[in-house]
Amino acid sequence: MQHRPLGRSGLSTAPLVFGGNVFGWTADEATSHHLLDAFVDGGFNAVDTADVYSAWVPGHTGGESESVIGRWLSTSGQREKVLILTKVAMWPKQPGLSAANIEAAVEGSLKRLQTDYIDLYQAHRDDEEAAQDETLEAFDRLLKAGKVRAIGASNFAPARLKSSLEISAAKGLARYETIQPKFNLFDRDEVEGALTDLTQAKGLGVIPFYGLASGFLTGKYRTEADFEGRARASTIKREYWNDKGRAILSALDDAAQEVGATPAQVALAWIMAHPAITAPLASATSLQQLDELMAAARLELPGDVWKRLDAAGRPSP
Secondary structure: OOOEEOOOOOOEEOOOEEEHHHEOOOEOHHHHHHHHHHHHHOOOOEEEOOOOOOOOOOOOOOOHHHHHHHHHHHHHOOHHHOEEEEEEEEEOOEEOOOHHHHHHHHHHHHHHHOOOOEEEEEEOOOOOOOOHHHHHHHHHHHHHOOOEEEEEEEOOOHHHHHHHHHHHHHHOOOOEEEEEOEOOOOOOOOOOOHHHHHHHHHOOEEOOEOOOHHHHHHOOOOOHHHHOOOOOHHHHHHHOOOHHHHHHHHHHHHHHHHHOOOHHHHHHHHHHOOOOOOOOEEOOOOHHHHHHHHHHOOOOOOHHHHHHHHHHOOOOO
């Protein structure tokens, strides 16, 4: 399987990254470890998490996902085969991108992950109250100390990402090598345009989340009745259940039938073939779901199929 570079970091990933927000939440620890084993056995190598996962769950405090991954790393012997991506800034217990918070948060993440280093340490969201110089200098110290191999950003506006890159260049500091934005067949504005221009000009990797639009692009929402009793129903109905969303579903159905795959696989394969994208994040809570996701990475869409999908969600001229 061909790997793709994570910016200019020297690190590279298979075309799909496992989203670890589910570990210790909707996938219990035993299931999570089975999923991680299967993911690596399938030829994939990058796992993404964050210190805040899953603080939103009643009874959880944060750090659960990292701890599950850490115990897997400790018992599986797979550390050298995988890239561990984690994030700082969104955990209410340790918020923001001040130097003090970054330096404290990384120690907690390293301990929970049971590792000496983090492959890609990411600013989970922008923090306009922290000076960018201070943030980048703190990250730079972590790289020099060997605690982090590369840094990335998530949920940054193009202008803020651009200014951070300029500061890194001017001061000789480590720079963000990747960005995590929201991107799928429906949600494209965050990536296409200014962010793509910037990442391609500066050689940054793009690791988008919400590749399946909270599950809408799997095709399981077809009628009003399909929304009943589903946890994400209200969000999906509000954001995606409209003429544009239904047009995309129809195009996915046609493409899936043409290439002999599922709508979810086609939706992810479209992202993987997008010229602006390095590798999308996707989560699974069962081996069956994971097998479907991994198959998407081996699905090559014919050019005409990709273009019809690309056009499906765009407004008519």
